[in-house]
Amino acid sequence: MNPLVVEQMTVAYDRQLVLENVSFSVPEGKLVGVIGPNGAGKSTLMKAMLNFIPRMHGHVFVYGQPYEKQRHLVGYVPQRNSVDWDFPTNALDVVLMGRYGHIGLWKRPRKEDIDMAMQCLDKVGMLPYAKRQISQLSGGQQQRVFLARALAQDASIYFMDEPFVGVDAATEKAIVQLLNELKTRGKTVLVVHHDLQTVRDYFDYVLLLNKRVIAFGETESVFTYDHIQKTYGGKVTFLSSTHIVG
Numbered sequence: 001m002n003p004l005v006v007e008q009m010t011v012a013y014d015r016q017l018v019l020e021n022v023s024f025s026v027p028e029g030k031l032v033g034v035i036g037p038n039g040a041g042k043s044t045l046m047k048a049m050l051n052f053i054p055r056m057h058g059h060v061f062v063y064g065q066p067y068e069k070q071r072h073l074v075g076y077v078p079q080r081n082s083v084d085w086d087f088p089t090n091a092l093d094v095v096l097m098g099r100y101g102h103i104g105l106w107k108r109p110r111k112e113d114i115d116m117a118m119q120c121l122d123k124v125g126m127l128p129y130a131k132r133q134i135s136q137l138s139g140g141q142q143q144r145v146f147l148a149r150a151l152a153q154d155a156s157i158y159f160m161d162e163p164f165v166g167v168d169a170a171t172e173k174a175i176v177q178l179l180n181e182l183k184t185r186g187k188t189v190l191v192v193h194h195d196l197q198t199v200r201d202y203f204d205y206v207l208l209l210n211k212r213v214i215a216f217g218e219t220e221s222v223f224t225y226d227h228i229q230k231t232y233g234g235k236v237t238f239l240s241s242t243h244i245v246g
């Protein structure tokens with residue numbers, strides 16, 4: 001059984017259709033790049049899968065059950081700029097939020113939760129910043145804290161919205177390493193991604209999206225010149241042939 005199945009999802013804002021009849025099914029332990037131009041509906045897809053915004057139509061199944069019954073299995077890393085980083089809290093507390101599903105919202109975190117949160121911070125190179133206010137972290141450091149929070153959640157499926165935006169080469173490398181580690185542990189990860197040059201290196205599968213699914217499948221066979229042109233309305237001219245197939 002595939003861990004994530006989306007069936008005929010349609011989403012509208014103010015009756016304006018943004019996603020139409022989107023269906024795809026992701027096998028376990030795959031890294032999936034969600035690719036498409038600005039406004040294609042990539043963030044909307046993630047938010048609608050998570051029930052943050054209503055779907056007009058369609059279903060999301062997580063390990064064969066409706067998402068609503070399985071939400072504890074799904075972790076989310078939102079776009080960094082969609083978060084209020086002035087909220088007075090420190091890095092460790094943000095990561096501990098990822099443990100609430102395990103702790104219970106009103107209970108104090110146990111020592112083992114704090115230890116695990118610290119380990120997650122360590123994994124992304126942020127342990128020295130555990131007690132630092134999040135407003136006093138750089139953009140790349142904030143991104144790392146978010147990834148640590150997702151790790152602490154110990155989910156089976158992750159949705160990450162543009163984790164590579166605004167990070168330096170070292171952080172990008174750390175994120176790629178983390179994605180591969182999640183994959184090795186059998187996790188399924190969907191990543192909204194803009195850099196077409198790295199798609200073939202980073203992702204096993206791609207979802208090419210522009211309001212509808214243009215193509216979905218293994219990167220090897222689906223990330224073709226024709227599909228990319230179709231996704232971007234024929235506006236992509238800078239790709240070298242080494243990065244695509246077909």
Ligand SMILES: Nc1ncnc2c1ncn2[C@@H]1O[C@H](COP(=O)(O)OP(=O)(O)OP(=O)(O)O)[C@@H](O)[C@H]1O
Binds near residue numbers: 013036040045
């Ligand atoms: N809250 C909202 N209300 C109305 N329209 C919205 C809202 N959020 C997004 N949209 C519109 O829905 C469409 C899809 O937006 P979305 O943010 O999902 O695209 P995206 O593919 O993630 O884009 P980007 O690459 O620029 O982040 C766009 O036309 C956008 O203007």
